[in-house]
Amino acid sequence: MYVRGAKLNAEFGTLGVSNRAHVRAHEGAGRMNALDPVLLVLLGWALGLFTPKVTDAIRRPYRVRALRGALVAELLELQHTMVAAAFGANVHLGTLDRELLQWAIPLYERYTGPGMEPRVLEGLRTFNALPPAEFQAVVQAQQARPGRGLNLKTYDLPFLSSQLQNLSVLPVAFLRALYRVRSRLNNFNEDVRFLMQQHQLTFAPGLSPGNYQVVVSTIDEGYRKLGRLARSIADDIEDAVG
Numbered sequence: 279m280y281v282r283g284a285k286l287n288a289e290f291g292t293l294g295v296s297n298r299a300h301v302r303a304h305e306g307a308g309r310m311n312a313l314d315p316v317l318l319v320l321l322g323w324a325l326g327l328f329t330p331k332v333t334d335a336i337r338r339p340y341r342v343r344a345l346r347g348a349l350v351a352e353l354l355e356l357q358h359t360m361v362a363a364a365f366g367a368n369v370h371l372g373t374l375d376r377e378l379l380q381w382a383i384p385l386y387e388r389y390t391g392p393g394m395e396p397r398v399l400e401g402l403r404t405f406n407a408l409p410p411a412e413f414q415a416v417v418q419a420q421q422a423r424p425g426r427g428l429n430l431k432t433y434d435l436p437f438l439s440s441q442l443q444n445l446s447v448l449p450v451a452f453l454r455a456l457y458r459v460r461s462r463l464n465n466f467n468e469d470v471r472f473l474m475q476q477h478q479l480t481f482a483p484g485l486s487p488g489n490y491q492v493v494v495s496t497i498d499e500g501y502r503k504l505g506r507l508a509r510s511i512a513d514d515i516e517d518a519v520g
Contacts, residue, residue: 341447342447342448345441345444345445345447345448346448346452348437349437349438349441349448349456350518350519351391352435352436352437352438353435353456353459353515353518353519354389354391354515354519355391355393356433356435356459356463356511356515357385357389357511357512357515357516358385358386358389358391358393359393359433360508360509360511360512360515361382361385361386361508361509361512363504363505363508364378364382364505364506364508364509364512365378365379365382366428367428367501367502367504367505367508368505369417369420369421370421370422370426370428370501371421371422371498371501371502371505372417372418372420372421372422373502373505374417374420375417376406376413378509379402379405379406380406381509382402383399383402383403383406385512385516386398386399386402387399424494425480425490425494427473427477427480427497428473428501430470430473430474430504431470432466432467432470432471433463433466433467434463434467435459435460435463438456438460452518455514455515455517455518456518458514459511459514459515459518462507462510462511462514463511465507466504466507466508466511469500469503469504469507470504472500473497473500473501473504476493476496476497476500477497479493480493480494480497
């Protein structure tokens with residue numbers, strides 16, 4: 279009896295240990311199941327922290343190229359306009375020379391935007407090929423009579439203005455060129471508005487001949503300044519996109 283009882287106690291003891299282990303394992307699994315949502319939340323939080331940085335690192339070169347490409351396209355349109363403005367101001371004043379013409383031709387040749395006019399480019403080339411005497415005769419013939427105004431306009435860079443908060447991804451040298459162009463364009467527009475006001479003064483009733491000449495001289499000097507400023511803007515753009 280003693281042996282049998284000991285044997286039963288041993289068997290039931292072993293069974294008890296096994297049951298307790300099973301219970302502990304079951305309780306551990308239960309705790310893991312309970313922790314699963316917490317772990318998922320933590321995992322999601324960690325991925326949320328790191329994924330944007332990884333994604334940004336991947337997308338950044340593409341974003342920089344796309345942004346720079348769009349800005350360059352807008353700058354080239356403005357350059358085309360500024361070349362025409364510089365040319366027009368000098369034609370109006372009778373100060374067009376071959377040096378300015380030879381500066382303008384390569385920029386017109388490179389331009390492929392919607393304002394491209396093959397006849398204009400061909401005309402510039404023909405004009406440049408004229409002998410000196412004929413060249414000067416054409417310049418004098420195209421000079422505007424005193425008091426006649428230019429058809430002035432202000433210009434802007436709408437895409438650049440809409441992307442100011444995103445420009446930090448661009449190279450510093452390109453940024454400097456952008457801001458230089460933008461600053462000079464603001465100066466150009468201020469001068470245009472001033473000259474528009476001056477031109478209106480030429481129609482003021484009771485304006486004496488002496489004052490009329492002062493206004494006309496102010497306007498002509500303003501046109502010279504606009505021509506120089508337009509050329510500077512076109513050169514700044516050349517530096518930026520070159």
